[in-house]
Amino acid sequence: MKIFISSARKGLEDERDALDGLIRALGHTPVRFEDFSAQAIPSREACLRALESADVCLFLLGPFYGHVFPETGQSATHDEWVAAQAAGKPRFVYRKEGVVFEADQHQFVRIVEAYATGGFRDSFHTSTELMTKVVQKVKELESAASPLVFAKLEHQPAMHWTSDDTDSQTVSNHGSGLEVHVVPLDFSGYSARELDQLGASLMDRIRATRMIGSDVALNPIRSDGYVGVGIPASRSRSWNTPEEGEPVECRLYKTGQLSIRATLPRDSHGAILDPDALPQQIADLLRFSGALNIVQADRIVVAAGVLTETLMSVDTFDPQRSRQSSQLMGFGRSERQLRTEPDESVTLAALGAGAVEVAPHLAQVLILQARR
Structure with missing residues (x-):
């Protein structure tokens, strides 16, 4: 299973690095922009293509919104949220507590939380707490019945x-x-x-x-x-x-x-x-x-x-x-x-x-x- 990790890196460095090793240890493939090699296509396009190939998208909401692309007027994470939603990808959202969100990120969180209800929305305070919750979610996905009949x-x-x-x-x-x-x-x-x-x-x-x-x-x-x-x-x-x-x-x-x-x-x-x-x-x-x-x-x-x-x-x-x-x-x-x-x-x-x-x-x- 390919798991796409989407977030701004600033403010979530430890969490992103820890998730990479955790997902590999669980026998799955993490997909992060940090691991992309040099490519002939623009970085934004490379990220969206990688998202399209993923089975699950994991979104981390930290204090920073990220760089705004002039083509879309949105950050990379915001673009990826829209693309995942349009493609019908399973999306799991984890919001970091105890931090102050900048204005643009606060607005983005409101958009995400309007869609991500119930089991799609969770929170964490520390990297350890996030790892525990992600392990549980991955195990649920592994044991879930196929949606196909x-x-x-x-x-x-x-x-x-x-x-x-x-x-x-x-x-x-x-x-x-x-x-x-x-x-x-x-x-x-x-x-x-x-x-x-x-x-x-x-x-x-x-x-x-x-x-x-x-x-x-x-x-x-x-x-x-x-x-x-x-x-x-x-x-x-x-x-x-x-x-x-x-x-x-x-x-x-x-x-x-x-x-x-x-x-x-x-x-x-x-x-x-x-x-x-x-x-x-x-x-x-x-x-x-x-x-x-x-x-x-x-x-x-x-x-x-x-x-x-x-x-x-x-x-x-x-x-x-x-x-x-x-x-x-x-x-x-x-x-x-x-x-x-x-x-x-x-x-x-x-x-x-x-x-x-x-x-x-x-x-x-x-x-x-x-x-x-």
Whole structure:
């Protein structure tokens, strides 16, 4: 389990350092900005990406608010709180008592405490007291039942796939396409009016997730059967620079299906199906789907697919440098699609806390198909 530790360091130095060793001793992985190595991306972006990969977020509230970023007008901890909330991450908050909070921190604490009620909010006076409470919380998480409940499907619902499209080449124009689909069960679909209203709110919903950069221009898409938003690449790179996968389109169909399409990681040798990175990317897209707050059905069906291309391989993606050689999968000149064929429905938790449990199976099916 990855546990992201969020707080200003000033005023909480001892607590942050003690938590690092404690979490490792419990057999889990702490994620702190102190441990980040040099990276090509801005520090703020690196922290938010690390948060996205975490299973649990632990927030410490001390006397200081922290540096205010001009891009957001907020501190790093405040940004991380918003991002964790949007992604549906489990958040556990511990407030330090016996210290005087500066004005900005006092305002932030009021925001946090408005959401963090019951078991999500606790306090401590000393590092020792905090360690004891964190151990107890981690043990609770280890023994907690999975939020996911699976059930066999009596029949597969109708599902839209990229390879079936005749009117859009959005993903193909960006490179190889990964797509994740969410279909609500026992849903009668949207009326034309409802779909128009959701389409009008879709860009704001995407912005609210904080999973897309504020500098990225979004493009509305409208068709007879769906509404959508195109998401241009967040950065321009040279042909031989490795590129991480990123969302390029969000669609909401009249049937109720929600689809997120993304590029795969790639370098100068082409697109990469990385057995380690693919589950994480699918989990991120599932959480992105949940953060839009559109699908509300009790049970859903999730599926994933990859539109292949000639220069594609199952390999390890290195964001720092391109591969020197690669073994292509030999898909040929014509595109074809790898697809998971769902035979189970699952509870809505698959779009939040359960995403990390659902994604590995979807990724494994796609990797096996590619290797065959």
